[in-house]
Amino acid sequence: MKICCIGCGYVGLVAATCLSDMGNDVICIDVDKNKINNLKKGIIPIYEPGLKDMLDRNTREKRIAFSTKIKEGIQNSEVIFIAVGTPPDVNNCADISAIISVAENIGQYMNGYKVIVNKSTAPVGTLEKIGKVIKSFQNKRIKYDLVSNPEFMREGEAIKDFTNPDRIVIGLQSEKAKRIMTSIYSGLARTDKPIMFTDIRSAELIKYASNAMLATRISFMNEMAQLCEKVGGDIKAIAKGIGLDSRIGPRFLQAGAGYGGSCFPKDVKALAEIMKANGIEAKILTAVDEVNELQKRSLIEKIKKLVPVLKGKNIAIWGLAFKPKTDDMREAPSILIIQQLQELGAKIKAFDPEAQETAKKILQDVTYCDDPYFAVKGCDALVIVTEWNEFRDLDLKKVKRLIKHPNIIDGRNIYEPYEMEKLGFNYICVGRKY
């Protein structure tokens, strides 16, 4: 299949690479010339485990190419995937202007039947808008089919998620497009992990509902963690206890420093706005968002318990990315926490295995350290914001020797409180005894 993938970000680049690895001829288009020039040289703009190897292999075998020429991409392809960004606008609604601009190009340059697949997360009704724009930009009537194919990949696990998805959701109306989408995805579907065909609007809503449900679980557990801190109780035991209920399941029950990233915060807010626009008071989603904001801020209160006066103090931060195994800093809780600490006069030394280059563009006046031990040297406290696996295996006795005052505020519950106490740390975590 000849496929054009428009937008080479986390989703577009991973989808394009996996689609090429599945034997398709893929041309990737982006407006960002620098990104495309780098990709042509094999330089990947993001950190995503496994992506570079897969991309190099498919580039060598000439199944994937990169260009800024959208006309060529559209005209040489049978299927066009749209994977451009949909960031929040000033009103917290999804800004779909990049999708609309791509739709204009598709209408303008279309030279034969195409299947146009939207992978970007966009409000219900967007695919119909795409169709209208394409039609209005066509010089002559050319047939096309529209497909909503929301993406559920998680950064850090994106290759695995794309090639072994829990489900593939496809919203469409045409039998021809259904045959084409089936031939693209049939190799990935399993009996228990099916391709789910549905109507277009439901497909668009499934993506928002899915992210909003996951965010709801996190905020619920964070609120329970607040209660544990007041009345006693261990949020990890509670997560285990409720997770053993097969109706609930064990995943996505971790309390912590709040969710971040390029999806949950914006998608929760955007879905709430869609509800409001349709006369529904988004009570649950408003609360989910509020609890998350509170949770991010609560880490500062915990830090103050151990370091009451922050002015002039050195604080080490481990973890900057919004979650492990990515360099994505969008809406990362570390941003708010570091900025608040700086406002209170603290000096920040930070370490993240992958996100430091991205962080440097966002967070100034931070000493970025090459290793986690150097970050804690001479500090008054260590704050853990992202649960990178390597933090679990570090030499905590060495940390104790290097840090000025043995204060650890663990926003991700990666250590056991009693072990930390035994090691002589003043240890505060989330929703657990300390």
Ligand code: NAD
């Ligand atoms: P991103 O910001 O990383 O990448 C978007 C890319 O689109 C950028 O490279 C940008 O230059 C390019 N672009 C913008 N306008 C363009 C245009 N007119 N023509 C060509 N290229 C254009 O975004 P992302 O994280 O890959 O997300 C893309 C979409 O997928 C969003 O709607 C997001 O909500 C959704 N999504 C993201 C994830 C994730 O984990 N990041 C997961 C599932 C769904």
